[in-house]
Amino acid sequence: MKSIMLETALQYHNHTSYDPKEMSGHGLDWANQPNVYKEYPGIEPIQLSLEVLNSPSPSPLPQGGEGLKRKGVLPRKLASVLKDDAVSEIGSDSLNIDDLSLLLRLTNTLTAKSSHPGGDFYYRSAASAGALYPTEIYVATHGVKALDDGLYHFAIHRHALFPLRKGDFSNYVTAHVAHMGNKIPVITVFLTAIFFRSAWKYRERSYRYHLLDTGHVMENLTLALKALHLPFRLSYDFDDDPINHLLGLNETKEITLAMACITTIDGIHQPTKQNLDKLTETFRKASNTAKKEIDYPAVREIHLAGTPFLAQKGAMPDMGKEIGLATNSWIKISPSLNWSEILEYPDAMFNRRSQRHYAKNPMSKDSFIALLDTLLSKDFQGSDMVSSYEQSVGTGFIVNDIEGFSRGLYLLNRSDQSIGLVSSDVLTSQMARICLGQSWLTNASVHFLFMSNLDLLDQARGPRGYRYAMMTAGRWGERLYVASTAMGLGCCGIGAFYDMHAAQTIGLNGASWLLYLVAVGTIR
Ligand SMILES: Cc1cc2nc3c(=O)[nH]c(=O)nc-3n(C[C@H](O)[C@H](O)[C@H](O)COP(=O)(O)O)c2cc1C
Numbered sequence: 001m002k003s004i005m006l007e008t009a010l011q012y013h014n015h016t017s018y019d020p021k022e023m024s025g026h027g028l029d030w031a032n033q034p035n036v037y038k039e040y041p042g043i044e045p046i047q048l049s050l051e052v053l054n055s056p057s058p059s060p061l062p063q064g065g066e067g068l069k070r071k072g073v074l075p076r077k078l079a080s081v082l083k084d085d086a087v088s089e090i091g092s093d094s095l096n097i098d099d100l101s102l103l104l105r106l107t108n109t110l111t112a113k114s115s116h117p118g119g120d121f122y123y124r125s126a127a128s129a130g131a132l133y134p135t136e137i138y139v140a141t142h143g144v145k146a147l148d149d150g151l152y153h154f155a156i157h158r159h160a161l162f163p164l165r166k167g168d169f170s171n172y173v174t175a176h177v178a179h180m181g182n183k184i185p186v187i188t189v190f191l192t193a194i195f196f197r198s199a200w201k202y203r204e205r206s207y208r209y210h211l212l213d214t215g216h217v218m219e220n221l222t223l224a225l226k227a228l229h230l231p232f233r234l235s236y237d238f239d240d241d242p243i244n245h246l247l248g249l250n251e252t253k254e255i256t257l258a259m260a261c262i263t264t265i266d267g268i269h270q271p272t273k274q275n276l277d278k279l280t281e282t283f284r285k286a287s288n289t290a291k292k293e294i295d296y297p298a299v300r301e302i303h304l305a306g307t308p309f310l311a312q313k314g315a316m317p318d319m320g321k322e323i324g325l326a327t328n329s330w331i332k333i334s335p336s337l338n339w340s341e342i343l344e345y346p347d348a349m350f351n352r353r354s355q356r357h358y359a360k361n362p363m364s365k366d367s368f369i370a371l372l373d374t375l376l377s378k379d380f381q382g383s384d385m386v387s388s389y390e391q392s393v394g395t396g397f398i399v400n401d402i403e404g405f406s407r408g409l410y411l412l413n414r415s416d417q418s419i420g421l422v423s424s425d426v427l428t429s430q431m432a433r434i435c436l437g438q439s440w441l442t443n444a445s446v447h448f449l450f451m452s453n454l455d456l457l458d459q460a461r462g463p464r465g466y467r468y469a470m471m472t473a474g475r476w477g478e479r480l481y482v483a484s485t486a487m488g489l490g491c492c493g494i495g496a497f498y499d500m501h502a503a504q505t506i507g508l509n510g511a512s513w514l515l516y517l518v519a520v521g522t523i524r
Helices: 009-015 066-070 078-083 097-107 170-176 195-227 240-247 281-285 297-305 365-376 384-391 428-434 439-443 454-486 499-506
Strands: 110-116 119-124 135-141 150-155 160-166 183-194 232-235 254-268 330-332 394-399 408-413 418-423 446-453 489-494 512-522
Touching (some): 009 297, 078 365, 078 454, 097 183, 150 240, 170 183, 170 240, 183 195, 183 240, 195 254, 254 454, 297 454, 365 446, 384 454, 428 439, 428 499, 454 489, 454 512, 499 512
Antiparallel strands (some): 110 119, 135 150, 135 183
């Protein structure tokens, strides 16, 4: 690949495109495989309550468990979680350490084990490209009972918190984050990505997976916050350097991508740009994951290009209308009242796995409408920013085999809750070839397509817009996964495709690209 300084989303996406003529294939350096768990040597972790778990961690945790049921709000139908806008009023001392434990358990946890000669490998509730798990979780707490105010890293394999800093950082956080409203955050959750975890396999293309994977975890977090009726705001817009500094990251190796604050009803925050001590090398070194970390400048360049955030820069174009696909007529979707859920939330999330063996049976119309309904559900915080994130992605789908639906390529109009046929071409076999010959995709009932006009995105939000679009696509991917599992369907996200061929086959205009494909089908 040519070496150029990458400054825009369009340049990065183009630069990291797969082209069948240029695919050399590369072996993986197994001796240098990144560690998927972050550790802080010498720091004593705080064990979170196992009462909210079904069995000791780390171990497979497929069932909901009594601890979750004890909360009274779980389990619930996923449809009700997505549609329910109820929020509890949270005071400055309403939450305790067990609530935090439950929230983290629902955000990401170990769910399945595979045993190999080299040891056991644990899968997680959030999907991740190549099971490389670049996303890490941190929390800053303020007034959470039975836990000192401070900053903590969530050690997923221990279900424990590593204490990183003592003190209340709520005013520091609000001083550096946009769209958080004016209330004091009791818990702020930070999602970061460790570059080399995904770069080990995907090299320069890995920034796509850092973002998509983090979107997957963000969706689980959002579902948990909604299910628990906690008032929250999410943001991809913050001053990168002060937030990375707060978390003690080595920002050449690990960076913050997303945040969510749970806010109180009482108290108005006082944003304060205080100076924080630099955490020692012990903390910064924890961002290292392999003996020999290879630097991929394209990843750092596109991330750094997106560092300034331009939150006030006008409306985000609705990408569904800007990617070059058009329909002659829109058909309104009636929200499904009949989700055939065989697993409730959170069990659907704990049982989520990638499924590639699809049966050659059609998907029922009800299940499909439920999947569309899933994608149309909005975050209840209703901030302009969230709609701007959502608008950064246009959604389409290729119907292969769904009862009552003609085969073809369709667009989904989020604002109008309608769908429109773009063409009657059945593209699933072609897409399977384009997805690096993953032929099992031919049998999927539907391919969901998440797309964006990257030129317009760059104009609207600068290169930071790429973070919006890719994390949003990841969120919707995870939502489809969890909804599919709830309804006994199989789902798999696909990030590997010949980019130019994909865009041409779908019929996108020259500035628009496929970001992510998610296949759903019936399974035996
Ligand atoms: C962004 C993203 C891209 C992915 N791309 C592919 C893909 O191209 N082919 C594939 O078979 N699986 C793909 N997957 C599925 C992962 O391989 C899978 O999530 C991972 O192995 C963990 O397994 P699990 O989903 O069963 O927990 C992708 C997942 C994500 C989140």
